[in-house]
Amino acid sequence: MDAAAKPAAASPMRWIPSLYFVQGLQFFVVMLIAGLMFKQMGVANDQIARWTGLIGLAWAFKPLWSPLVELARSKKRVVVAMQFSGAVGLGLLALALQASNFFALSIAVLFFLAYASATHDIACDGLYMGSLDAKRQAAYAGWQGAFFNASKFLTLGGLMVLAGRLETRMGVFNAWSLIFALLAGLLALLAAWNARALPNPQRLSGEPVKLGEIVADFLKKPGIWKMVLFIVIFRLAEGQVQTIGPLFLIEPRGAGGLGLTSEQVGGVYGTVGTAAFLVGSILGGYFTSWLGLKRAMPVLVLMMAVPNAVFWGLSLAMPTSIWTIGAAVGVEMFGYGFGFVGMILYIMQVVAPGRYQTAHYALGSGVMQLGFILSKTLSGDIQVAMGYQHFFLWTLVCGVPALLLLLWVPMPRPNPTPEPLPA
Numbered sequence: 171m172d173a174a175a176k177p178a179a180a181s182p183m184r185w186i187p188s189l190y191f192v193q194g195l196q197f198f199v200v201m202l203i204a205g206l207m208f209k210q211m212g213v214a215n216d217q218i219a220r221w222t223g224l225i226g227l228a229w230a231f232k233p234l235w236s237p238l239v240e241l242a243r244s245k246k247r248v249v250v251a252m253q254f255s256g257a258v259g260l261g262l263l264a265l266a267l268q269a270s271n272f273f274a275l276s277i278a279v280l281f282f283l284a285y286a287s288a289t290h291d292i293a294c295d296g297l298y299m300g301s302l303d304a305k306r307q308a309a310y311a312g313w314q315g316a317f318f319n320a321s322k323f324l325t326l327g328g329l330m331v332l333a334g335r336l337e338t339r340m341g342v343f344n345a346w347s348l349i350f351a352l353l354a355g356l357l358a359l360l361a362a363w364n365a366r367a368l369p370n371p372q373r374l375s376g377e378p379v380k381l382g383e384i385v386a387d388f389l390k391k392p393g394i395w396k397m398v399l400f401i402v403i404f405r406l407a408e409g410q411v412q413t414i415g416p417l418f419l420i421e422p423r424g425a426g427g428l429g430l431t432s433e434q435v436g437g438v439y440g441t442v443g444t445a446a447f448l449v450g451s452i453l454g455g456y457f458t459s460w461l462g463l464k465r466a467m468p469v470l471v472l473m474m475a476v477p478n479a480v481f482w483g484l485s486l487a488m489p490t491s492i493w494t495i496g497a498a499v500g501v502e503m504f505g506y507g508f509g510f511v512g513m514i515l516y517i518m519q520v521v522a523p524g525r526y527q528t529a530h531y532a533l534g535s536g537v538m539q540l541g542f543i544l545s546k547t548l549s550g551d552i553q554v555a556m557g558y559q560h561f562f563l564w565t566l567v568c569g570v571p572a573l574l575l576l577l578w579v580p581m582p583r584p585n586p587t588p589e590p591l592p593a
Contacts, residue, residue, distance in 0.1 A: 182302060182310055185367045187317045189249070192360050193294050194321035196256045196287035199353065200280050201226055201546075202416070203325045207346050209417060210337065210432060213273070216550035219413055221277055223547025228284035229291065229539035236292050236532035237384055245293040245300065245528070246370040252290035253361035259283040260354035264347040272343065295535065296528030299518065300371035305459065311514050312455020316448045319507065323447065326416065327440020329353075334433030384529045393580035397521050400572065400579040401534065402541035404471070404513050407478055407568035408506075409545030414553045414561060415481050415502075419495070426558045428484065434492060442500040450507025457508075463515050464581040470512030471576065475569040476505025482562035513538060519582055 205218045242248050259282050266275035302310060329349055336345035388394065419435050421427020430438075454473070458466040480502040489495055517534035524530055545568075553561040 182306065183313070185364070185369060186298075186310055186313050187320075188360055188364050188367060189294055189298070190314045190317040191321050192253050192256075192357065192364065193287075193291060194318035195325070195353070195357060195360075196253075196283060196290065197229075197318075198322045198325050199260065199350075200284045200287065202322065202412075203329070204276070204280055205413070206326075206330065206416060206420070206432075206435075207333075208273075208276075209420065210333075210342050210346075211272075214550075215414070215417055216554055218417070219550030220547055222280075222413075223543050225277070225280050225284045226539065226543040226546060228281070228288040230536050230543055232288040232292055232539075233385075233529070233533040233536040235289065236529040236536075239289065239292040239296065239532070240384070240526060240529045242293070244370055245297040246368045248293035249290060249297060249368065250361055250365045252286050252293065253357060253364060255286040256283060256290070257354045257358040257361060259286060260350050260357060264350035264354065267343050267347045267350070291535065292528065292532045295518075295531050297368065297371060299522065299527055299531060301369045307518055308459035308463070308515055309455060311458070311511050311518070312452040315455065315507065315511055315514060316451035319447050319451065320444065323439050323444035325353075327436050327438075327444055330436025331433050331440060332436070334431050334436060337432065384526045385533070387524060387526060388530050388533050391521070391524070394521075396575075396579045397516075397534075398537050400575045401513065401517065401521075401537045402544075403575060404474070404516075404572045405538060405541035406545050406571070407565045408474060408510075409542040410549040410552065410568065411478050411481055411562065411565045412506075413546045413549045414558075415477065418481065418485070418558050418562075421558070423488070426485075428488065428495060430492075430495070438492070438496045438499050439503075442496045443503045446500040447503040447507040450504035450509075451511060454508035454511035458511055458515055462582070463512070463519060467512050467516070467581065468573065468576055470509045471569075471573050473505045473509030474512075474572070475566060476509070477502040478562060478565040478569060480505075482559070482566060485559040485562050520580060 201222060205222050208218050209215075239245065239248055259279060263276060263279045263283070266272060266279050269275050298314065299307065333345050333349055336348060339345075340348075391397070416435065416439075418427050419430045419438075420432065421429070423429040450473075454470065458470070480498050484495065484498055487494075489498075517531060517538060521534035522531035552564065556564060
Protein backbone atom coordinates (compact mmCIF):
# COMPACT_ATOMS: atom_id res chain seq x y z
CA MET A 171 0.00 0.00 0.00
CA ASP A 172 1.32 3.46 -0.83
CA ALA A 173 2.27 5.63 2.14
CA ALA A 174 -0.01 8.41 0.98
CA ALA A 175 -3.02 6.13 1.19
CA LYS A 176 -2.44 5.02 4.79
CA PRO A 177 -4.61 6.46 7.52
CA ALA A 178 -2.82 8.55 10.10
CA ALA A 179 -1.86 6.94 13.38
CA ALA A 180 -4.16 7.95 16.23
CA SER A 181 -1.70 9.59 18.63
CA PRO A 182 1.79 9.76 17.10
CA MET A 183 3.21 11.90 19.91
CA ARG A 184 2.41 9.05 22.31
CA TRP A 185 5.00 6.77 20.70
CA ILE A 186 7.31 8.75 18.38
CA PRO A 187 9.36 10.28 21.23
CA SER A 188 10.13 6.99 23.00
CA LEU A 189 10.63 5.03 19.76
CA TYR A 190 13.19 7.39 18.26
CA PHE A 191 14.84 8.24 21.57
CA VAL A 192 15.72 4.55 21.92
CA GLN A 193 16.88 4.37 18.29
CA GLY A 194 19.24 7.25 18.91
CA LEU A 195 20.40 6.01 22.31
CA GLN A 196 21.68 2.74 20.89
CA PHE A 197 23.25 4.43 17.86
CA PHE A 198 25.09 7.18 19.75
CA VAL A 199 26.46 4.86 22.42
CA VAL A 200 28.28 2.99 19.65
CA MET A 201 29.10 5.82 17.26
CA LEU A 202 29.88 8.72 19.61
CA ILE A 203 29.99 7.96 23.32
CA ALA A 204 32.27 4.94 22.98
CA GLY A 205 34.79 7.12 21.15
CA LEU A 206 34.75 9.82 23.81
CA MET A 207 35.12 7.15 26.49
CA PHE A 208 38.13 5.63 24.73
CA LYS A 209 39.61 9.13 24.38
CA GLN A 210 39.50 9.50 28.16
CA MET A 211 41.20 6.09 28.43
CA GLY A 212 44.12 7.26 26.28
CA VAL A 213 43.24 5.71 22.90
CA ALA A 214 44.47 7.74 19.88
CA ASN A 215 42.10 9.58 17.49
CA ASP A 216 42.94 7.41 14.49
CA GLN A 217 42.26 4.20 16.44
CA ILE A 218 38.99 5.58 17.77
CA ALA A 219 37.77 6.62 14.33
CA ARG A 220 38.92 3.41 12.65
CA TRP A 221 37.37 0.94 15.11
CA THR A 222 34.10 2.78 15.67
CA GLY A 223 33.89 3.23 11.91
CA LEU A 224 34.27 -0.50 11.30
CA ILE A 225 31.66 -1.26 13.95
CA GLY A 226 29.35 1.27 12.34
CA LEU A 227 29.29 -0.77 9.13
CA ALA A 228 26.41 -2.63 10.80
CA TRP A 229 24.11 0.21 9.73
CA ALA A 230 25.45 0.06 6.18
CA PHE A 231 24.99 -3.72 5.95
CA LYS A 232 21.51 -3.83 7.48
CA PRO A 233 19.76 -4.12 4.07
CA LEU A 234 21.17 -7.67 3.88
CA TRP A 235 18.77 -8.89 6.57
CA SER A 236 15.98 -6.38 5.96
CA PRO A 237 13.91 -9.03 4.08
CA LEU A 238 13.68 -11.00 7.34
CA VAL A 239 12.20 -7.95 9.02
CA GLU A 240 9.95 -7.36 6.00
CA LEU A 241 8.60 -10.88 6.54
CA ALA A 242 7.59 -10.13 10.13
CA ARG A 243 3.87 -9.48 10.38
CA SER A 244 4.45 -7.38 13.49
CA LYS A 245 7.36 -4.95 13.35
CA LYS A 246 6.44 -3.87 16.87
CA ARG A 247 7.62 -7.23 18.21
CA VAL A 248 10.95 -6.88 16.44
CA VAL A 249 11.39 -3.35 17.80
CA VAL A 250 10.72 -4.36 21.40
CA ALA A 251 12.92 -7.49 21.19
CA MET A 252 15.86 -5.48 19.87
CA GLN A 253 15.41 -2.84 22.56
CA PHE A 254 15.65 -5.44 25.31
CA SER A 255 18.68 -6.92 23.51
CA GLY A 256 20.28 -3.49 23.58
CA ALA A 257 19.72 -3.26 27.33
CA VAL A 258 21.53 -6.59 27.76
CA GLY A 259 24.40 -5.35 25.58
CA LEU A 260 24.85 -2.19 27.65
CA GLY A 261 25.03 -4.30 30.78
CA LEU A 262 27.72 -6.46 29.18
CA LEU A 263 29.66 -3.34 28.21
CA ALA A 264 29.67 -2.21 31.84
CA LEU A 265 31.23 -5.55 32.81
CA ALA A 266 33.75 -5.54 29.92
CA LEU A 267 35.33 -2.31 31.15
CA GLN A 268 36.39 -4.06 34.34
CA ALA A 269 38.51 -6.65 32.50
CA SER A 270 42.25 -6.34 31.89
CA ASN A 271 41.69 -6.70 28.13
CA PHE A 272 38.90 -4.11 28.27
CA PHE A 273 39.48 -2.70 24.78
CA ALA A 274 39.07 -5.99 22.90
CA LEU A 275 36.06 -7.03 24.98
CA SER A 276 34.45 -3.60 24.62
CA ILE A 277 34.85 -3.70 20.84
CA ALA A 278 33.22 -7.16 20.76
CA VAL A 279 30.24 -5.96 22.83
CA LEU A 280 29.94 -2.84 20.68
CA PHE A 281 29.69 -5.07 17.60
CA PHE A 282 26.77 -6.90 19.24
CA LEU A 283 25.11 -3.61 20.17
CA ALA A 284 25.59 -2.25 16.66
CA TYR A 285 23.92 -5.18 14.91
CA ALA A 286 21.03 -5.29 17.39
CA SER A 287 20.56 -1.55 16.92
CA ALA A 288 20.72 -1.79 13.11
CA THR A 289 18.03 -4.50 13.14
CA HIS A 290 15.96 -2.30 15.44
CA ASP A 291 16.29 0.57 12.94
CA ILE A 292 14.80 -1.48 10.09
CA ALA A 293 11.70 -2.37 12.09
CA CYS A 294 11.47 1.05 13.71
CA ASP A 295 11.40 2.98 10.44
CA GLY A 296 9.05 0.42 8.88
CA LEU A 297 6.67 0.87 11.78
CA TYR A 298 6.83 4.68 11.38
CA MET A 299 6.07 4.55 7.65
CA GLY A 300 3.35 1.96 8.13
CA SER A 301 1.57 4.06 10.77
CA LEU A 302 1.61 7.54 9.16
CA ASP A 303 0.54 8.97 5.81
CA ALA A 304 3.01 10.92 3.66
CA LYS A 305 1.97 14.36 4.93
CA ARG A 306 2.37 13.39 8.55
CA GLN A 307 5.61 11.58 7.80
CA ALA A 308 7.00 14.99 6.80
CA ALA A 309 5.39 16.92 9.65
CA TYR A 310 6.57 14.50 12.32
CA ALA A 311 10.02 13.97 10.78
CA GLY A 312 11.22 16.94 12.80
CA TRP A 313 9.95 15.35 16.02
CA GLN A 314 11.46 12.04 14.93
CA GLY A 315 14.84 13.66 14.40
CA ALA A 316 14.51 15.74 17.56
CA PHE A 317 14.00 12.75 19.83
CA PHE A 318 16.55 10.63 17.97
CA ASN A 319 19.12 13.28 18.74
CA ALA A 320 17.74 14.09 22.19
CA SER A 321 19.38 10.81 23.16
CA LYS A 322 22.64 12.22 21.84
CA PHE A 323 22.39 15.10 24.22
CA LEU A 324 21.40 12.93 27.14
CA THR A 325 24.57 10.94 26.54
CA LEU A 326 26.84 13.70 25.26
CA GLY A 327 25.32 16.18 27.69
CA GLY A 328 24.09 14.71 30.96
CA LEU A 329 26.19 11.56 30.97
CA MET A 330 29.40 13.36 30.02
CA VAL A 331 28.84 15.75 32.93
CA LEU A 332 28.25 12.77 35.20
CA ALA A 333 31.30 11.00 33.77
CA GLY A 334 33.49 14.03 34.41
CA ARG A 335 32.45 14.11 38.04
CA LEU A 336 32.64 10.38 38.60
CA GLU A 337 36.05 10.06 36.93
CA THR A 338 37.63 12.25 39.62
CA ARG A 339 36.02 10.23 42.42
CA MET A 340 36.18 6.61 41.28
CA GLY A 341 38.46 6.53 38.22
CA VAL A 342 37.69 6.44 34.51
CA PHE A 343 36.91 2.73 34.20
CA ASN A 344 34.62 2.49 37.22
CA ALA A 345 32.86 5.69 36.21
CA TRP A 346 32.04 4.42 32.73
CA SER A 347 30.98 1.00 34.02
CA LEU A 348 28.44 2.73 36.26
CA ILE A 349 27.24 4.92 33.40
CA PHE A 350 26.60 1.95 31.09
CA ALA A 351 24.82 0.09 33.87
CA LEU A 352 22.51 3.10 34.29
CA LEU A 353 21.93 3.23 30.52
CA ALA A 354 21.05 -0.48 30.52
CA GLY A 355 18.37 0.14 33.14
CA LEU A 356 16.99 3.14 31.25
CA LEU A 357 16.78 1.21 27.98
CA ALA A 358 14.99 -1.69 29.68
CA LEU A 359 12.38 0.72 31.08
CA LEU A 360 11.86 2.37 27.69
CA ALA A 361 11.52 -1.04 26.02
CA ALA A 362 8.79 -1.93 28.51
CA TRP A 363 6.97 1.33 27.74
CA ASN A 364 7.23 0.80 23.99
CA ALA A 365 5.86 -2.72 24.34
CA ARG A 366 2.68 -1.02 25.52
CA ALA A 367 2.57 2.26 23.59
CA LEU A 368 3.69 1.45 20.03
CA PRO A 369 1.13 0.98 17.23
CA ASN A 370 1.16 -2.39 15.52
CA PRO A 371 0.64 -2.04 11.74
CA GLN A 372 0.50 -5.48 10.15
CA ARG A 373 2.14 -6.60 6.92
CA LEU A 374 -0.81 -7.27 4.67
CA SER A 375 0.78 -9.63 2.18
CA GLY A 376 1.63 -13.19 3.12
CA GLU A 377 3.79 -13.70 0.04
CA PRO A 378 7.42 -14.71 0.71
CA VAL A 379 9.97 -11.93 0.42
CA LYS A 380 13.35 -12.62 -1.19
CA LEU A 381 16.44 -10.44 -0.96
CA GLY A 382 17.16 -10.77 -4.70
CA GLU A 383 13.65 -9.61 -5.59
CA ILE A 384 13.87 -6.66 -3.19
CA VAL A 385 17.26 -5.56 -4.50
CA ALA A 386 16.19 -5.99 -8.14
CA ASP A 387 13.08 -3.89 -7.52
CA PHE A 388 15.24 -1.28 -5.77
CA LEU A 389 17.71 -1.10 -8.66
CA LYS A 390 14.89 -0.69 -11.20
CA LYS A 391 13.78 2.60 -9.65
CA PRO A 392 14.30 5.44 -12.17
CA GLY A 393 17.42 7.42 -11.31
CA ILE A 394 18.43 5.11 -8.44
CA TRP A 395 22.18 5.55 -8.96
CA LYS A 396 21.79 9.31 -8.86
CA MET A 397 19.88 8.91 -5.59
CA VAL A 398 22.60 6.67 -4.13
CA LEU A 399 25.34 9.12 -5.08
CA PHE A 400 23.43 12.03 -3.56
CA ILE A 401 22.83 10.16 -0.30
CA VAL A 402 26.52 9.28 0.09
CA ILE A 403 27.73 12.78 -0.79
CA PHE A 404 25.13 14.39 1.51
CA ARG A 405 26.84 12.78 4.53
CA LEU A 406 30.45 13.12 3.38
CA ALA A 407 31.17 16.28 5.36
CA GLU A 408 28.85 15.44 8.26
CA GLY A 409 30.52 12.12 9.06
CA GLN A 410 33.88 13.84 9.40
CA VAL A 411 32.89 16.86 11.45
CA GLN A 412 30.57 14.97 13.80
CA THR A 413 33.37 12.51 14.59
CA ILE A 414 36.24 14.95 15.08
CA GLY A 415 34.32 18.00 16.37
CA PRO A 416 33.70 16.67 19.91
CA LEU A 417 37.28 15.33 20.08
CA PHE A 418 38.54 18.81 19.16
CA LEU A 419 36.65 20.27 22.11
CA ILE A 420 38.39 18.01 24.64
CA GLU A 421 41.82 17.89 22.96
CA PRO A 422 44.40 19.77 25.11
CA ARG A 423 45.25 23.25 23.87
CA GLY A 424 48.88 22.23 23.44
CA ALA A 425 47.70 19.69 20.85
CA GLY A 426 45.50 22.17 18.98
CA GLY A 427 42.14 21.64 20.72
CA LEU A 428 40.05 23.78 23.06
CA GLY A 429 40.99 21.83 26.19
CA LEU A 430 37.53 21.42 27.69
CA THR A 431 36.86 18.83 30.37
CA SER A 432 34.32 16.02 29.97
CA GLU A 433 32.03 17.91 32.33
CA GLN A 434 32.28 21.13 30.30
CA VAL A 435 31.58 19.34 27.02
CA GLY A 436 28.61 17.63 28.61
CA GLY A 437 27.32 20.89 30.03
CA VAL A 438 27.53 22.70 26.69
CA TYR A 439 25.85 19.94 24.66
CA GLY A 440 23.37 19.09 27.39
CA THR A 441 21.99 22.62 27.66
CA VAL A 442 22.30 24.98 24.70
CA GLY A 443 23.19 22.17 22.30
CA THR A 444 20.10 20.17 23.22
CA ALA A 445 17.74 23.12 23.00
CA ALA A 446 19.17 24.35 19.69
CA PHE A 447 19.02 20.94 18.06
CA LEU A 448 15.45 20.24 19.15
CA VAL A 449 14.28 23.63 17.87
CA GLY A 450 16.19 23.17 14.61
CA SER A 451 14.81 19.67 14.00
CA ILE A 452 11.20 20.60 14.70
CA LEU A 453 11.36 23.76 12.59
CA GLY A 454 13.10 21.87 9.79
CA GLY A 455 10.34 19.27 9.72
CA TYR A 456 7.51 21.78 9.63
CA PHE A 457 9.40 23.95 7.12
CA THR A 458 9.76 20.98 4.78
CA SER A 459 6.15 19.86 5.29
CA TRP A 460 4.94 23.37 4.45
CA LEU A 461 7.17 24.05 1.45
CA GLY A 462 7.61 20.53 0.06
CA LEU A 463 10.86 18.59 -0.06
CA LYS A 464 12.02 19.79 -3.49
CA ARG A 465 11.72 23.48 -2.64
CA ALA A 466 13.11 23.02 0.85
CA MET A 467 16.13 20.85 0.00
CA PRO A 468 18.60 23.63 -1.04
CA VAL A 469 18.04 25.32 2.30
CA LEU A 470 18.43 22.02 4.15
CA VAL A 471 21.73 21.23 2.39
CA LEU A 472 23.08 24.69 3.22
CA MET A 473 22.09 24.27 6.86
CA MET A 474 24.13 21.05 6.98
CA ALA A 475 27.24 23.17 6.33
CA VAL A 476 26.68 25.28 9.46
CA PRO A 477 28.45 22.84 11.86
CA ASN A 478 31.51 22.70 9.58
CA ALA A 479 31.72 26.48 9.46
CA VAL A 480 31.30 26.75 13.22
CA PHE A 481 34.13 24.33 14.00
CA TRP A 482 36.39 25.99 11.46
CA GLY A 483 35.68 29.33 13.13
CA LEU A 484 36.42 27.86 16.56
CA SER A 485 39.72 26.42 15.30
CA LEU A 486 40.71 29.87 14.00
CA ALA A 487 39.60 31.89 17.03
CA MET A 488 40.50 29.31 19.74
CA PRO A 489 38.22 31.02 22.29
CA THR A 490 38.74 30.40 26.00
CA SER A 491 35.33 31.57 27.19
CA ILE A 492 32.91 28.71 27.81
CA TRP A 493 30.07 31.11 26.96
CA THR A 494 31.53 31.79 23.50
CA ILE A 495 32.06 28.09 22.89
CA GLY A 496 28.54 27.34 24.12
CA ALA A 497 27.01 29.91 21.77
CA ALA A 498 28.97 28.42 18.86
CA VAL A 499 27.76 24.92 19.72
CA GLY A 500 24.19 26.24 19.81
CA VAL A 501 24.52 27.59 16.26
CA GLU A 502 26.17 24.34 15.15
CA MET A 503 23.42 22.14 16.53
CA PHE A 504 20.56 24.30 15.25
CA GLY A 505 21.93 24.04 11.72
CA TYR A 506 22.55 20.30 12.04
CA GLY A 507 19.06 19.64 13.38
CA PHE A 508 17.35 21.75 10.71
CA GLY A 509 19.33 20.31 7.80
CA PHE A 510 19.35 16.61 8.61
CA VAL A 511 15.56 16.41 8.18
CA GLY A 512 16.25 16.61 4.45
CA MET A 513 18.02 13.26 4.25
CA ILE A 514 15.42 11.44 6.36
CA LEU A 515 12.61 12.64 4.11
CA TYR A 516 14.57 12.13 0.88
CA ILE A 517 14.94 8.43 1.61
CA MET A 518 11.39 8.14 2.95
CA GLN A 519 9.61 9.94 0.10
CA VAL A 520 11.90 9.49 -2.93
CA VAL A 521 13.84 6.25 -2.40
CA ALA A 522 11.55 4.02 -0.31
CA PRO A 523 8.06 4.16 -1.91
CA GLY A 524 6.97 0.98 -3.66
CA ARG A 525 6.08 -2.65 -2.92
CA TYR A 526 8.84 -3.17 -0.37
CA GLN A 527 8.78 0.13 1.46
CA THR A 528 10.39 -1.09 4.69
CA ALA A 529 13.20 -3.00 2.96
CA HIS A 530 13.83 -0.17 0.49
CA TYR A 531 13.98 2.34 3.31
CA ALA A 532 16.52 0.03 4.96
CA LEU A 533 18.51 -0.07 1.70
CA GLY A 534 18.40 3.71 1.41
CA SER A 535 19.33 4.28 5.03
CA GLY A 536 22.05 1.63 4.70
CA VAL A 537 23.55 3.62 1.84
CA MET A 538 23.21 6.74 4.00
CA GLN A 539 25.10 5.06 6.85
CA LEU A 540 27.74 3.77 4.43
CA GLY A 541 28.44 7.36 3.41
CA PHE A 542 28.64 8.38 7.06
CA ILE A 543 30.83 5.44 8.07
CA LEU A 544 33.27 5.84 5.18
CA SER A 545 33.83 9.49 6.01
CA LYS A 546 33.95 8.74 9.76
CA THR A 547 36.50 5.95 9.32
CA LEU A 548 38.84 8.18 7.32
CA SER A 549 38.29 11.31 9.41
CA GLY A 550 40.88 10.47 12.07
CA ASP A 551 43.67 9.92 9.56
CA ILE A 552 42.73 13.08 7.64
CA GLN A 553 42.66 15.18 10.82
CA VAL A 554 46.00 13.82 12.04
CA ALA A 555 47.56 14.62 8.64
CA MET A 556 46.03 18.11 8.26
CA GLY A 557 45.61 19.43 11.81
CA TYR A 558 42.31 20.68 13.18
CA GLN A 559 42.14 24.05 11.39
CA HIS A 560 42.75 22.76 7.87
CA PHE A 561 40.63 19.70 8.58
CA PHE A 562 37.52 21.75 9.35
CA LEU A 563 38.09 23.89 6.25
CA TRP A 564 38.33 20.64 4.26
CA THR A 565 34.92 19.52 5.61
CA LEU A 566 33.39 22.77 4.34
CA VAL A 567 34.68 21.98 0.86
CA CYS A 568 33.23 18.45 1.14
CA GLY A 569 29.74 19.94 1.51
CA VAL A 570 29.75 21.69 -1.88
CA PRO A 571 29.09 18.63 -4.12
CA ALA A 572 25.78 17.84 -2.39
CA LEU A 573 24.49 21.30 -3.26
CA LEU A 574 25.55 20.93 -6.90
CA LEU A 575 23.91 17.50 -7.17
CA LEU A 576 20.50 19.05 -6.48
CA LEU A 577 20.47 20.13 -10.12
CA TRP A 578 20.67 16.50 -11.24
CA VAL A 579 19.09 14.09 -8.75
CA PRO A 580 15.42 12.94 -8.76
CA MET A 581 13.15 14.91 -6.46
CA PRO A 582 9.44 14.71 -5.65
CA ARG A 583 7.20 17.24 -7.35
CA PRO A 584 6.91 20.46 -5.36
CA ASN A 585 3.65 21.42 -3.73
CA PRO A 586 1.78 23.82 -6.10
CA THR A 587 1.17 26.04 -3.10
CA PRO A 588 2.25 25.54 0.50
CA GLU A 589 -0.42 23.52 2.31
CA PRO A 590 -1.63 24.02 5.88
CA LEU A 591 0.36 21.97 8.37
CA PRO A 592 -1.36 18.81 9.66
CA ALA A 593 -2.65 18.79 13.19
